[in-house]
Amino acid sequence: MSWNPLYEQSYVPYSSNKHACVVESKSGKCYAGVRIENISYPLTIPAAQAACAICLSEGEIPAKIYTEDPSSEQLDYWGKEFELEVIETNNPSQDKLEDLFHPSKxxxxxxxxxxxxxxxxxxxxxxxxxxxxxxxxxxxxxxVNVEVSAWTHGICAERVAISKAFAAGRTEFTRLEVHTRKGEISSPCGACRQVISELLPYHDIVLHHSDGTQSEHLSLDLLPFSFKSSALKK
Known part of the structure; x- marks a missing residue:
């Protein structure tokens, strides 16, 4: 298997810089991540961040990372954070990734x-x-949300779920549901709202609050005046 099928799952409308990587956990399970850009560039999710966060969200610990480009974005950080063995390859293993391409039903x-x-x-x-x-x-x-030693490299639950979907080639979304057990309300943070407004612009967002109530919102209404500049290079 070449990298091309995973590269094609990338969302890169602004740079066209497709990228993917695969993380293997200490138990031998593999998790793919692809680059997911945002019109607010700093909110772009690098492939290494996506793959490592997905692995951690499944209760696994990253051990190895497979990539075609060892200089790719954030790879150095994640490699050091978990003492990953970085393996440069042009042939990711198909059999280890097979289950990743099927959403739960x-x-x-x-x-x-x-x-x-x-x-x-x-x-x-x-x-x-x-x-x-x-x-x-x-x-x-x-x-689920994933925090690491560098706070800026942590990632929210909503974006972990989105990262899983893109890695599996699923972009036809219907709704997103969110829950926290603490706080007055369950609510996506501002960064997630920016990502949601781009990737799920007219979708139902169901928020399950800690007091047992819930509210439903149109994703577009969560972030009025979201950044949608048409002046960006595409």
Whole structure:
């Protein structure tokens, strides 16, 4: 298997710089990440960040990272953070990635599942776990927030779920549901709202609050006057 199928899952409308990588956990499971750009450039999710965060969100510890470009964005940080073995290859293993391309389809009650997912959150700094489930036309992807030593390289639950979906080639989203057990309301942060406004612009966002109530919103309404400049180079 070449990198091309994974590269094609990248969302790179501004740079056309497609990139992907694969993280292998200490238990031998593999997780793919692809580059997901945002019109607000600093919110772009590098492939290495996506793959490592997805691995951590599944309760696994990254051990190796496979890439075609060892100088790719954030790879140095993640390699040092987890003492990863960086393996340069032009032939990622198909069999280890097979399960990644199929979204979950099991029937379940959303709120109980969101509550269970909170236990997977990696929050050594904030102790503020968040869970999210992103529904697509043929299944769903789960996410929790992941914090690491460099606060700026942590990533929210909503974006972990989005990263999983893109790595699996699923971009036809239907709705996003979010839950936190702490705080007055469950609400995507400003950064997530910017990402959501671009990737899920007219979608239902269901927020399950810590007091047992819930509210539903149109994603477009979560961030009035979001950055949509047509002046950017494309």
């Amino acid at each position: 099991k029937d379940f009650e959303v709120l109980p599942r969101l509550k269970t997912l909170l236990d997977n959150a990696v929050t050594p700094n904030s102790d503020f776990p968040v869970s999210a489930i992103l529904f697509t036309e043929d299944g769903y992807f789960e996410g």
